Amino acid sequence: MSSETTPTSKPVKSTGLHLGDAEPGCRKVDPILVADGVTRTFGGLTAVDVAHVEIPRGAITALIGPNGAGKTTFFNLLTGFDKPDSGTWQFDGRSLAHVPAYRVARMGLIRTFQLTKSLGLLSVLDNMKLGAKDQTGENLFRSLLPFLWRKQEQQIEAKAVELLTRFKLDAKQHDYAASLSGGQRKLLEMARALMSDPTLVMLDEPMAGVNPALTQSLLDHILDLKTQGMTVLFVEHDMHMVRHIADWVVVMAEGRIVAEGDPHSVMQDQAVIDAYLGAHHDTDLGAAHTSNVEAVKELIDDEQ
Structure with a gap:
């Protein structure tokens, strides 16, 4: 039977990233970020309840789920932009509990x-330079002595221009x-993130509101982050x-967390199908969920 008609002939991406079965909360071979018992409630609504x-x-890890699943709230908790009701989490072995975002x-x-956070009344170049860390000129006393920071300023600007050129924003x-x-x-926000030489880059819906003409460029840049040795976690x-x-x-x-795994397996997981389509697939989900529903249906058909 040809590969086009044999369901099992489709290659499965081997990750080698986890230990044991791929299930919610499964251990990873080399985790960079670990969260335990992280919860966040708003009034009587539990927005995040992540056991592990x-x-x-x-x-490159994708965090997916239907609207209102708690993905962005979870991002905010992990990065210090919001405070959890309970839980602990570590980045590269260091606790991030009570650590401010900066x-x-x-x-x-x-x-x-x-929603991008660029400073609209600053130039693109100045926005980039703000992303550099450990700037000598940020100290009030040292800022009055240009010979202490001028060389570093030139290096920061050169790095900013190099990144803008890579992202075709020069x-x-x-x-x-x-x-x-x-x-x-x-593109500017992603380029500015690289000014601080990060280890882990977390992207919240990087494709939202992007013209299709720039979609492939953004995809290539995300893949390039991994090539450069960075870890990527994105909501999409x-x-x-x-x-x-x-x-x-x-x-x-x-x-x-209701499911984990490689993309091939996750798209066929019943918990994922239920999350997007509802436990009762004949329920009217409304127009807001139509695109996700159709995408999941199409991907399931593709995998089969």
Whole structure:
């Protein structure tokens, strides 16, 4: 029977990232981020209730789930932009509990936002330079003595221009950040994240609102982060993107981790199907979920 008609002939991506069965909370061979018992409630609503999860080092991990699953809230907790009700979590063996966001970033864990945070009235180049850490000129006394920081400033600017060139934003370096398109702002935020030489890059819906013409460029840059030795954790609703670039997938629903595994296995997991389609597949999910539902159905058909 030909490979086109044999369901089992489709190659399965071998990750070698986990120990034992691929199940919610499974141990990883070399985890860079570990969270235990992390919860966050808003009034009577439990937004996050993660018993245990480990993010593998050196891989691209996708965090997926339906709208309202708690993905962005979980991101905010891990990066110090929100405080949990309970739980502990470690990055590269160091506890991040009670560590403010700016110190988390200095430790090598950098995140981007679904709604970009560029400073619109600064130039693109100045936005980039803000991303560099340990700048001598940030000290009030030293800022008055240019000979102490001028050489470092030149090195930071050279690095910023190099990154802008890589992201094809060098022609815009002297323009106001507010003049960039939505996709260009996503590229700027990712480029600025690299100014601090991060170990782990967390991207919150990097494709949201991006013109299709820039989608492939963003995908290539995400893959390039892994090539450069960084770990990537990203939230995404585009299931095709997840399948093509993710090494590992973590699925959230109603604040909990309901499935983990390589993209091939996760797309066929009943818990994932239920999370996106509902436990009763004949339920009217409404227009907001239509694209996700169709994407999951299509991917399941593809895998079969």
